[in-house]
Amino acid sequence: xxxxxxxxxxxxxxxxxxxxxxxxxxxxxxxxxxxxxxxxxxxxxxxxxxxxxxxxxxxxxxxxxxxxxxxxxxxxxxxxxxxxxxxxxxxxxxxxxxxxxxxxxxxxxxxxxxxxxxxxxxxxxxxxxxxxxxxxxxxxxxxxxxxxxxxxxxxxxxxxxxxxxxxxxxxxxxxxxxxxxxxxxxxxxxxxxxxxxxxxxxxxxxxxxxxxxxxxxxxxxxxxxxxxxxxxxxxxxxxxxxxxxxx
Numbered sequence: 001x002x003x004x005x006x007x008x009x010x011x012x013x014x015x016x017x018x019x020x021x022x023x024x025x026x027x028x029x030x031x032x033x034x035x036x037x038x039x040x041x042x043x044x045x046x047x048x049x050x051x052x053x054x055x056x057x058x059x060x061x062x063x064x065x066x067x068x069x070x071x072x073x074x075x076x077x078x079x080x081x082x083x084x085x086x087x088x089x090x091x092x093x094x095x096x097x098x099x100x101x102x103x104x105x106x107x108x109x110x111x112x113x114x115x116x117x118x119x120x121x122x123x124x125x126x127x128x129x130x131x132x133x134x135x136x137x138x139x140x141x142x143x144x145x146x147x148x149x150x151x152x153x154x155x156x157x158x159x160x161x162x163x164x165x166x167x168x169x170x171x172x173x174x175x176x177x178x179x180x181x182x183x184x185x186x187x188x189x190x191x192x193x194x195x196x197x198x199x200x201x202x203x204x205x206x207x208x209x210x211x212x213x214x215x216x217x218x219x220x221x222x223x224x225x226x227x228x229x230x231x232x233x234x235x236x237x238x239x240x241x242x243x244x245x246x247x
Contacts, residue, residue, distance in 0.1 A: 002030030003228040008081040010034040010073065012064050012121060013091030015042035017190035018140065021216030022088055022223050027055035029224055031086070034077045036062040064091045064117030065109075067124070074124040083132060086227045087125050089118040090140040092158075094192065096151045107154045114158035115165070122169055122180075135178035136227045139166050140219075141238065143186045143246045159184075163238055170236030179235035181226050186242025188214040209244035 009026045013019040015037040027033050027050045037043050040061055047059040060076045062069040077084050092114045095106035118139055129135035144152055145159025163182055170180040187193060187204050193213060205211050219241050225231055240246055
């Protein structure tokens with residue numbers, strides 16, 4: 001039996017990297033998948049790929065930093081599937097710079113997409129989740145939100161904020177059988193890490209007890225577990241998927 005048979009899963013930022021891996025894993029586990037992102041072409045390509053896995057798929061363009069887009073994403077999901085079981089807040093961006101040089105725009109863009117975007121989507125979905133008396137919210141944070149990182153004060157702040165948001169939402173919605181957890185990936189092989197210099201990657205590996213970067217699928221499998229009924233007694237937690245980097 002598939003872990004997520006017929007469950008409706010909304011995944012933001014799901015056209016590449018970790019988000020795409022989560023969408024694939026959920027499709028394989030029988031979920032009906034709603035994908036979203038800002039790039040229409042990538043959305044269409046991802047929809048075809050997931051349909052090739054046998055999944056029922058809805059693709060909704062969305063910039064989650066805008067509340068109207070977040071509301072539209074949830075409304076379109078309910079129009080097609082009449083419920084929402086799983087919400088994965090994965091959409092995120094980086095605008096790295098040293099604090100002294102960071103512009104107000106670089107700060108605002110990252111906070112608005114990563115932190116406000118997560119709030120927007122949860123707020124848009126909450127009424128339906130409470131009415132159903134069932135739901136799984138999984139927010140993608142980062143080890144950077146736990147330990148900080150030079151050159152990423154905006155990103156680290158947004159990801160630390162997601163942890164506080166996760167725990168508060170878990171407390172608010174627990175009485176309605178809605179869980180809310182966070183997954184904190186370490187260094188995962190994606191487009192973001194592919195741009196790093198080989199020497200930097202080798203230095204990073206030295207900080208990781210398992211001596212390698214993770215794969216997007218490593219994160220996706222944890223998200224699927226938290227979305228499944230196996231995790232029904234887990235809420236308000238942060239799970240590091242980082243090869244032991246942050247202990």
